[in-house]
Amino acid sequence: MIVELGAFALILSLLLSVAQTGLSAVGGARRSPVLAGAGRGAALATFLALLVSFAALIYAFVTSDFSVANVAANSHTDKPMLYKVAGAWGSHEGSMLLWCLVLTGYGAAMAFFGDSLPPRLRAYAIAVQGALGVLFLAYTVFASNPLARLLDAPIEGRSLNPLLQDPALAFHPPFLYAGYVGFSVVYSLSLAALIEGRIDAAWARWVRPWTLAAWSLLTVGITLGAFWAYYELGWGGWWFWDPVENASFMPWLIGAALLHSAIVTERRGALPGWTAFLALAAYTFSMLGAFLVRSGVLTSVHAFAVDPTRGVLLLIMMGVAAGAGFLLFGIRAPSLNRGGQFRPISRESAIVLNNILLSTATAVVLLGTLYPLIREAMDGEAVSVGAPFFNLTFTPLMILAFAVLPAGPLLAWKRGDAKGVARKLWIVLALAALLGLIAYAVVQPRKALASGGLVVGFWLIGGALLEMGERLKLFRASVAESLRRARGLPRGAWGTTLAHAGLGVFVLGASFETAWRVEAAQALSLNGSQPLGAYTVTLTDVVTVEGPNFLAERGIVTVTNKVGAEVCRAAPERRFYPTGAQTTSEVAICAKGLDDIYVVMGERRAGEGGKPAWLVRAYVNPWVRLIFLGPLLMAIGGIVSLSDRRVRLGVGRRTGEATS
Amino acid sequence: MSFWPQSRKARRRLTILLAIAPVLALAVGLALYGLRDSISLFYTPAQAQEAKVSAGRKVQLGGLVQHGSVVKHPDGNVEFVVADQKATAKVVYHGDLPDLFREGQGIVAEGSFNDAGVFEAKQVLAKHDERYMPREVSKALKEQGEWRGEGAGAPAYGKPAP
Numbered sequence: 143m144i145v146e147l148g149a150f151a152l153i154l155s156l157l158l159s160v161a162q163t164g165l166s167a168v169g170g171a172r173r174s175p176v177l178a179g180a181g182r183g184a185a186l187a188t189f190l191a192l193l194v195s196f197a198a199l200i201y202a203f204v205t206s207d208f209s210v211a212n213v214a215a216n217s218h219t220d221k222p223m224l225y226k227v228a229g230a231w232g233s234h235e236g237s238m239l240l241w242c243l244v245l246t247g248y249g250a251a252m253a254f255f256g257d258s259l260p261p262r263l264r265a266y267a268i269a270v271q272g273a274l275g276v277l278f279l280a281y282t283v284f285a286s287n288p289l290a291r292l293l294d295a296p297i298e299g300r301s302l303n304p305l306l307q308d309p310a311l312a313f314h315p316p317f318l319y320a321g322y323v324g325f326s327v328v329y330s331l332s333l334a335a336l337i338e339g340r341i342d343a344a345w346a347r348w349v350r351p352w353t354l355a356a357w358s359l360l361t362v363g364i365t366l367g368a369f370w371a372y373y374e375l376g377w378g379g380w381w382f383w384d385p386v387e388n389a390s391f392m393p394w395l396i397g398a399a400l401l402h403s404a405i406v407t408e409r410r411g412a413l414p415g416w417t418a419f420l421a422l423a424a425y426t427f428s429m430l431g432a433f434l435v436r437s438g439v440l441t442s443v444h445a446f447a448v449d450p451t452r453g454v455l456l457l458i459m460m461g462v463a464a465g466a467g468f469l470l471f472g473i474r475a476p477s478l479n480r481g482g483q484f485r486p487i488s489r490e491s492a493i494v495l496n497n498i499l500l501s502t503a504t505a506v507v508l509l510g511t512l513y514p515l516i517r518e519a520m521d522g523e524a525v526s527v528g529a530p531f532f533n534l535t536f537t538p539l540m541i542l543a544f545a546v547l548p549a550g551p552l553l554a555w556k557r558g559d560a561k562g563v564a565r566k567l568w569i570v571l572a573l574a575a576l577l578g579l580i581a582y583a584v585v586q587p588r589k590a591l592a593s594g595g596l597v598v599g600f601w602l603i604g605g606a607l608l609e610m611g612e613r614l615k616l617f618r619a620s621v622a623e624s625l626r627r628a629r630g631l632p633r634g635a636w637g638t639t640l641a642h643a644g645l646g647v648f649v650l651g652a653s654f655e656t657a658w659r660v661e662a663a664q665a666l667s668l669n670g671s672q673p674l675g676a677y678t679v680t681l682t683d684v685v686t687v688e689g690p691n692f693l694a695e696r697g698i699v700t701v702t703n704k705v706g707a708e709v710c711r712a713a714p715e716r717r718f719y720p721t722g723a724q725t726t727s728e729v730a731i732c733a734k735g736l737d738d739i740y741v742v743m744g745e746r747r748a749g750e751g752g753k754p755a756w757l758v759r760a761y762v763n764p765w766v767r768l769i770f771l772g773p774l775l776m777a778i779g780g781i782v783s784l785s786d787r788r789v790r791l792g793v794g795r796r797t798g799e800a801t802s
Numbered sequence: 803m804s805f806w807p808q809s810r811k812a813r814r815r816l817t818i819l820l821a822i823a824p825v826l827a828l829a830v831g832l833a834l835y836g837l838r839d840s841i842s843l844f845y846t847p848a849q850a851q852e853a854k855v856s857a858g859r860k861v862q863l864g865g866l867v868q869h870g871s872v873v874k875h876p877d878g879n880v881e882f883v884v885a886d887q888k889a890t891a892k893v894v895y896h897g898d899l900p901d902l903f904r905e906g907q908g909i910v911a912e913g914s915f916n917d918a919g920v921f922e923a924k925q926v927l928a929k930h931d932e933r934y935m936p937r938e939v940s941k942a943l944k945e946q947g948e949w950r951g952e953g954a955g956a957p958a959y960g961k962p963a964p
Binding site: 483486491494495498499502503505506509510513523524525526527528530531534535538539542663664665727742744745747748749750755757759 | 810814817818821822825826828829832833835836837839841842843844862874875876877878896897898899912
């Protein structure tokens with residue numbers, strides 16, 4: 143009964159979003175507050191109806207109602223409760239419903255919180271958001287209904303892929319979607335402004351908080367995904383340039399570019415066309431991601447059920463949404479106001495350079511991701527583009543961006559003082575280079591490239607700290623004066639520092655971990671040991687354990703240091719899930735400050751002398767924690783900026799900044 | 803400077819162009835170089851023989867793991883034979899095989915052939931769903947007439963051990 147109610151609510155929300163689109167569009171065009179108000183009401187109702195539908199799906203999963211096809215295919219009575227709930231978005235159908243829920247949620251948020259938006263812009267934006275809702279809801283209702291019933295209900299479900307039964311992955315999709323789909327709001331705002339034919343600073347003031355929110359959430363989502371890959375897949379890596387990872391990374395890059403260009407449009411009224419273009423592009427890349435993941439055109443770690451019909455439908459939806467957006471952009475862009483002027487050396491120029499580099503990097507990632515498709519269409523050859531391509535093309539562009547990044551926030555708007563900035567920054571550069579040289583001399587084995595990476599990381603962190611120091615007049619004014627300045631500083635400034643420093647932290651971790659990881663893999667019988675860098679890894683015992691829905695062989699692996707003292711005891715597992723007859727490896731990780739000792743156990747095999755042996759793979763991943771800490775700082779930076787009074791209230795006039 | 807345009811608008815366009823051009827040139831150059839050198843082509847054993855893949859070139863080798871061919875050595879080395887309808891290729895690999903690596907199943911190995919014609923794999927990929935096969939494998943086998951229908955379900959790549 144509850145499932146039928148959910149299915150009904152889903153169809154209802156489709157009809158409501160049709161109403162939302164129509165009422166808001168007509169309300170905007172006729173400047174009718176009544177119709178626009180009705181459109182807002184419809185937006186709220188759409189979201190509520192979908193909330194009911196989603197709750198019904200979760201209910202079906204929690205109660206293991208296997209007469210629902212989606213539950214039967216993805217759940218099991220033995221599954222722990224968290225994964226029963228997470229199962230609701232673990233499948234294709236359920237995740238599309240989550241997509242719709244987030245999409246309409248943002249629509250409702252615009253209806254509810256958007257009081258300071260110009261009424262007409264708001265009505266149009268809600269209409270566009272509604273139209274996106276119609277597209278995706280129609281797809282969900284007609285092509286991938288998550289609440290469809292089975293004629294013959296099975297007694298037991300097929301369970302969720304055990305690899306996906308993990309806390310990080312339970313929360314990864316909601317964050318990712320909140321980020322992905324968050325860009326739908328800036329898409330709608332952009333399209334609404336293009337319909338009106340006016341893009342100005344007030345508009346950018348509205349785009350920025352939504353971009354910040356979406357981008358921060360996407361950062362958390364991607365980081366959770368990388369963290370999951372790191373400790374669940376057992377390959378020791380955290381990023382593989384897999385097509386699906388790229389699919390989430392491209393909107394992130396465009397989102398980062400948009401964050402910055404929106405600042406220029408907001409403060410200086412410059413680059414309005416470009417900002418609108420990026421706003422359209424961000425959501426287009428989100429939809430491209432949905433298409434790539436679900437259509438199965440590219441083989442990937444994450445591929446959902448491959449269904450060509452769905453792929454075609456998603457492609458059509460993306461074509462319609464992106465086509466409409468860019469067509470309108472093409473018509474309206476030439477008539478947009480050019481906005482403020484600026485000199486080649488200025489903060490505007492620095493941000494333009496940031497945007498050029500980020501967009502080019504996105505284009506390179508896009509090329510690498512789609513190249514197998516292009517090649518197959520052209521000459522039928524199957525190729526794969528992997529990490530070497532991206533390391534070669536993406537990394538140099540990013541290094542260029544990082545090289546100029548610390549100068550950006552130090553430059554003044556409109557006309558900057560290059561010499562003055564260089565005078566401030568040379569000490570940071572010298573310090574970063576010194577630290578890099580020390581690393582080159584001290585860390586064995588010697589690696590020049592990785593030491594260079596460390597220089598870049600220190601340069602970013604140092605630059606961010608210096609900029610904050612400048613704003614606070616640290617060491618130049620009295621402590622009391624600096625403290626007063628710190629209190630008066632807008633949150634946005636703190637956000638910038640946090641995010642830029644976070645990027646540096648990530649670069650440090652990524653350079654160090656990639657270059658100086660130590661690996662050892664040997665088949666060990668009981669009490670056998672192998673060296674691992676400065677440590678020794680001993681397989682002390684293997685026991686059998688029974689989990690809620692799996693059987694496992696658990697190895698007790700003792701890690702000792704040079705003098706033979708025990709550093710930690712790791713317990714990697716090899717789990718067998720009877721449902722679906724799958725085996726997975728559970729990684730055991732000992733955290734040592736910023737480093738991880740990472741142990742994986744393989745299957746039992748015949749060792750020397752017929753004794754049973756297990757392949758024990760162990761890594762020392764130095765500074766690996768920084769790789770996940772950095773993006774987290776960036777996301778926190780985004781949230782802190784979001785809490786800035788100026789952003790939150792969308793203040794009409796710019797109140798004087800605390801510092802220049 | 804006479805080539806520097808007079809109008810402010812044209813001057814701005816030129817500045818932006820001057821900023822974009824080197825970045826774009828760098829990106830295009832690197833991309834072209836990367837696409838020539840750092841992509842790997844996919845072969846089945848028969849295709850690899852036919853194409854005479856040179857030793858040391860990074861490629862992907864895909865096919866079915868031949869029954870009874872898997873030998874696991876105590877030192878962590880694994881040997882097995884990958885086969886298609888017409889040819890076979892011996893693969894050596896150091897490390898743990900993916901959880902769903904099984905005889906008779908489709909896999910993709912990444913690595914290169916050595917001088918003796920043995921494929922040294924750096925990574926082995928298998929699919930978690932036994933009904934599923936890597937797309938390149940299924941396509942190549944289809945062309946050879948080896949294919950026996952496509953399974954639905956939720957295919958997800960298994961962990962390729964490094």
